[in-house]
Amino acid sequence: MLKPEAVDLAKFGPAIAGATAADIGAQQWERVRARLREEIGEDVYSSWFVRLELDKVGPDSVHLSVPTRFLKSWIQGHYVDRLADLWREETGSPRKVDVAVRSAVLRSQPLKAREPRAVVVEQPVEPRPAPAPAAPAASSDVAAGSPLDPRLTFESFVVGKSNTLAHAAARQVADAAPGAGPIFNPLYLHAAVGLGKTHLLQAAAWAGAARGRRVVYLTAERFMYGFVAALKSHAAIAFKDALRSIDTLLIDDLQFLTGKNMQQEFCHTLNALMDSGRQVMVAADRPPSELDALDDRVRSRLAGGLVVELFPLEEELRHQILKARSQALVEQHRGFAVPPAVLELIARNVGQSGRDLDGALNKLLAYNKLTGEPVTLEMAENAIRDLVRPSDPKRVRVDDILRVVAKHYNVSRADLLSQRRTANVVKPRQIAMYLAKTLTLRSLPEIGRRFGGRDHTTVLHAVRKIDGLLATDRALAEEIEVLKRLVNE
Incomplete structure (x- = not known):
């Protein structure tokens, strides 16, 4: 047992004469909670602090706990300093406020106090070894979400021409009241690295939770880890229930979602949430049509919402x-x-x-x-x-190539992707495949899938044919250079 700190109860006045140290700690905590509730209002307090509990009071620290890592991250990022100030004003002595997740808190047997919850005020002595808590189930681990950065909020996001639409759409999603039906579902953001996708997703998570919505932010890697862990622990049903009972699901870096079973589970989760009127928000480094590793059904469902690109910063x-x-x-x-x-x-x-x-x-x-x-x-x-870079080359997409080639040769995009083999379609199609191989980092199989599901050998034949013609056909070489400039504009 931890040894209670010797406290001179007389100095606290006759109102608590005879009270134990645990009583004093609990009463002080209740007064701190009351002051906090009065400061921030009932709505914010009910959303964030109603499940914050006092575990123990040490000589130099106050130990609080919450049930989820999401709450811990939010309170640490926004209110831990204010809680420390309130405790110092209440007790007259400064103490560091530490917030932990309850499933990870090692507790000694609580002392019975007059308040419903007992608190131990302890000396800094070594407690007897306590058994380690059981590892949390995979479902609750995933339901807690990936860690959020307190700095990534809408207030710290700088808006400009390149990201105005994405910011407005994310804000619309985040500001929806609990129970309100989604407007854009799913909301799909895509951009190159470092342009603000993760910032907007995490900002939407913070703002949505502040409005009382049940929000889970997950990276694709975290989603896959949770699913595999649930299968190993025979908790797949609990994993599915944990994700499908929330209000808003935010998935980051979707391009890393791999594996047939993983994609099927994500598709089922996506369908279940959207069909029940829950909000889904996704971010990736390319549009849904270019996520070649994803199943067609997943790409189709993602493309059916609002797809917004964040452009390079002006x-x-x-x-x-x-x-x-x-x-x-x-x-x-x-x-x-x-x-x-x-x-x-x-x-x-x-x-x-x-x-x-x-x-x-x-x-x-x-x-x-x-x-x-x-x-x-x-x-x-x-x-x-x-x-310093003299110029940043534009990230060329297969869609850009299809658009430019179709316009230049007066054919439709559908013609380029079709099985038609007429001369006025075959040559532009082979040129488009050649440009896709030389101007993008796509592999031959990926390019084949983008061109109507063709085999990689078909793409290789087109690339070799155009490459061979360029050595003897000056007009074609000039034509290819014009197309390259148009694609890069």
Whole structure:
């Protein structure tokens, strides 16, 4: 048993004379909860704090617990400092507030107190070894979701021309009241890395949960892990029930979802949620039509909602993001400052994604801290020299190639994907396959699937034929160069 701390109860006044240390801790906690409820209002308190419980009070810390990692992450990110302030104001002594998930809390036998929940106020002595808690079931582990970053909220998301529609659609999903039917279902966001997909998904998770919705954010990897773990532990039904009883499911990096059984389970989950009026929001690095590894039924269902692309960040937006993020670094690191001219240099020359911008700022910070040299234009030019790119090539998609080739040769996209073998269709189709092989990173089988489900040998034959003609047909070579420029515009 943990030894209760010796407390001089007389100094607390006659109202609690004779009370135990556990009573005092519980009463103090109830007053802290009451003040918090009064400050933030009943709605927010009921959504986030009604299941927050006091486990024990140590000499230097207060140990609280919640039932899920999602709640723990949110409270730590938004209110742990305020809870520490309220406890200090109530007790007169500062203590660090620690929040844990209840399934992972090692508890000694609670003392019986006058309040319904007893609290142990302990000395810093070693407790006797306690048995480790059982590992949580796969269903509850997945239902808790992947970890959320408290910084990724709508308030910290910088909006510009390239992401306005995606931001508005995500906000619409997040602001829906509990029980309200979805407007865009599923909402599918796609973009290259570092353009804000994950930020919007996590922002929607934070905002949706704050409105009382049951929200689960999962990466595709986490979804696959949970499904495999559920199969191994014979808990597949519990896994399915855990995901299908929520209000909003958010899946990130869907392009990594692999395996026939995994895709079937995801498709069943998707159908079950959408058919019952629940919201689904998905992010990937390409549109549904280009997720060649996914089953046709899954791609079709995903494409049936609202599909929105986040485009590369324009220079003005990059500048706004740099200002916001550099200001955050200035607040964290005394003596660090980035002149406006340096921000303009980075915005104009470094990449087209938020991660590129973060990398440049972090490099300036490292130079400043390690050498003591202030950030100047000359210093920045030297520091980020390896990050400057003369131009970022456009990410070419097979859809872009089909569109340009169809327009150039006055045929339809359907003709290019069809089985027709007339001369006016075969040549444009072979040219489109050649461009897909030379301008994208797609494999021959992937290109074949995009061209009406053809075999990779058909694509290889087309590529070799066009390649051979280019050596002797000058007109065709010029035509191909024109098409390449049109695709890259």
